[in-house]
Amino acid sequence: MLDSTFAGTVVLLCETGPKGAVGLVLNRPIDLQIKDVLENPGAWGTLSAPLSWGGPVGQEQLHALHSGEPSDSLAQEVMHGLTFGAELDSLIVLQTMGEHLRFFVGYAGWESGQLEAELDQDGWHLTPATPSCVFETPPERLWHHLIAKTSPSLSWLKHLPDDPSMN
Numbered sequence: 001m002l003d004s005t006f007a008g009t010v011v012l013l014c015e016t017g018p019k020g021a022v023g024l025v026l027n028r029p030i031d032l033q034i035k036d037v038l039e040n041p042g043a044w045g046t047l048s049a050p051l052s053w054g055g056p057v058g059q060e061q062l063h064a065l066h067s068g069e070p071s072d073s074l075a076q077e078v079m080h081g082l083t084f085g086a087e088l089d090s091l092i093v094l095q096t097m098g099e100h101l102r103f104f105v106g107y108a109g110w111e112s113g114q115l116e117a118e119l120d121q122d123g124w125h126l127t128p129a130t131p132s133c134v135f136e137t138p139p140e141r142l143w144h145h146l147i148a149k150t151s152p153s154l155s156w157l158k159h160l161p162d163d164p165s166m167n
Contacts, residue, residue: 005056010142011108012065012129014084015076021115023108024063024084027139028053034062034103047092047101052139054104063107064091067100067131081131100135125150 011023032051054063066083070076071090075083086094095101110118118124127150137145 006108008143010133010146011055011124012078012134014065014078014107016115018112020112021110023110024054024065024104025052025108026134027142029139030105037062037105047095049095049101049103052102052104054106055108057107057109059106061106063104065102065104065134066091066094067135068094068097079129079131082129082134100131102134 006025009028010026012026013021013023015022030051030053034047034049034051037051063084064086065078066075066086067081068083070083070086071094072087075086075090078084091101115124119126125147127146133142133146
């Protein structure tokens with residue numbers, strides 16, 4: 001994307017349908033923990049996880065990704081081993097069970113047909129997601145890691161520095 005908001009981002013599509021699409025930016029960590037942005041962090045018990053910028057829409061909203069199966073009515077399976085959303089109590093239980101958790105402020109959203117139009121204009125490169133990309137690959141290396149897998153003709157892009165003046 002040429003838009004600086006999304007340049008160099010990796011977006012996980014969490015939900016798609018006739019009304020549009022919802023995704024989370026996976027490679028824009030924020031130097032905060034989830035407990036740092038909550039009004040009542042005590043209600044979250046011992047829940048701790050890093051926070052990432054999920055996208056420009058709904059900046060007042062928190063979203064979660066977790067490993068494992070959907071645990072309640074708010075949870076939605078993205079793929080086997082990766083779930084979008086859950087109730088607070090479920091997230092606390094999931095963490096005590098050793099499941100991976102990631103939290104995001106905001107999300108990326110597209111109206112009906114908007115994402116398809118951006119794809120038609122080659123605004124995005126698509127590659128299949130895996131839970132390991134979400135939870136194991138360091139966010140600062142994720143774009144470089146995935147762009148090389150997207151197309152052999154694009155593999156040279158993984159060697160570009162984040163700051164072109166460093167080239």
